Amino acid sequence: ADPGCAFADDETEEGGTFSAGASKPVAYALPRVVDVQGGGSATPYAFEGIQIDTAAPQEVVVTRVASDGFYVTDLSGQDGGYNHLFAYNFNTPANMRVCDRLQYLAGTVNEFFGFTELSFPSYEIAPFHEGEPCPVPEPAVLDARTIADASAMERLESGLVRVEGVHISKNFGPNPAKKSTSDPSKYAFTPEESSCDLNGDGQVDFESRAEGACARQCSANPECSEWTSYSARGNYKVTDGSSMIQIQTGTVSAFDPTSHRGRALEAVTGTLRNFSGGSLNWTIEARCPDDLVCEAPGCAPAAKPSTEACVRLRSLNDNDAETN
Structure with missing residues (x-):
């Protein structure tokens, strides 16, 4: 045999077996909203692009549609808290309404002066329709x-x-x-x-x-x-x-x-x-x-339940996209 035939420590002319090792499949779970918030003052996922777990038993509901994004609550985490999140969309998300559920939610997590945000979000809406119960929790x-x-x-x-x-x-x-x-x-x-x-x-x-x-x-x-x-x-x-x-x-x-x-x-x-x-x-x-x-002009005369407050139903001719 030629010393160092293929490599410095190869002392044989025999061919390799081409065998390889393999581990068992490793299962992992997508982070929930509560995991993204991290149970403290800062997220453990800063600057990471992630997909959030929205599948059952999670129930991720839109609680606010704002001019720069939207707010969601995961109803499965109500008891422990840290189950709310703001998604910074840069503008009002198309065809999204309070009471909608999200079937898909992903983006990049950031801390903006202590405020946890999901930037550049991608999402898919399961729309809320008239006659259905609105799942937004009471404040x-x-x-x-x-x-x-x-x-x-x-x-x-x-x-x-x-x-x-x-x-x-x-x-x-x-x-x-x-x-x-x-x-x-x-x-x-x-x-x-x-x-x-x-x-x-x-x-x-x-x-x-x-x-x-x-x-x-x-x-x-x-x-x-x-x-x-x-x-x-x-x-x-x-x-x-x-x-x-x-x-x-x-x-x-x-x-x-x-x-x-x-x-x-x-x-x-x-x-x-x-x-x-x-x-x-x-x-x-x-x-x-x-x-x-309050009693001043512009105020509501009494507090409404969350199933009604700020709820704006869709019309039949709404044609905005329901995904992003």
Whole structure:
């Protein structure tokens, strides 16, 4: 035999057997919505393209159709939480309605300032039709203890929630806040003066000692809603006198929160969004006028059940695509 005939350690002229080893098939499961959320503040699938398990016993239901995407809840995970997800579609998804079920859902998972998103989603809709039961669950009612508990709020991220018996913060106006005459280290907020954009450049610079201190003091005050948060993103603060949370009611076009500062809101329902900047991280975003209950123009007179609120049935001539 020639030393090193085929390889350096091949000392024989004999032919190979061409045998190969093989393992048993390895079965794996697609991640559920609760797996994508990860049971904590961040997803374990960041920047990964995945397909989400939508087959039984999972039941993935559309709870909100927004201008930039849609929100879903997996009804099979209601007891443990972390069963809600936002899909960032860049625009309103075609022919999707609240109460629809998803037969297929895939995309790339991202964390956007602490908010778990499914970007560039692909989906297939099982449409909801008139006469069928709408499977959207009732919103979770947030109390002071829940709002103060970061883990409890994470369980509800992107889910349908509600606050009751709150009022809009009394100090909510466009003019810059002024320093207190009795204590120059503090700011005195008034109904017309709650802006911490002290130099008029349109934003709050948290690196600035003055603007940062103003913003922190306003955030800590239940009766102060910092103006630039509203002028830039439409967010404003509501409180029951002790606990507080931000809401966004831009979908209720006839309601002007600035003219109703200090006034009561019987109930505010919407999807729960997280933003990691600042101390007020959570915002309830109303889906439609049904979600805002108060006596002011544009509000609903009473809260509707989830089987009716923001439900818009299809018409016979709807011809939008049902997949993406």
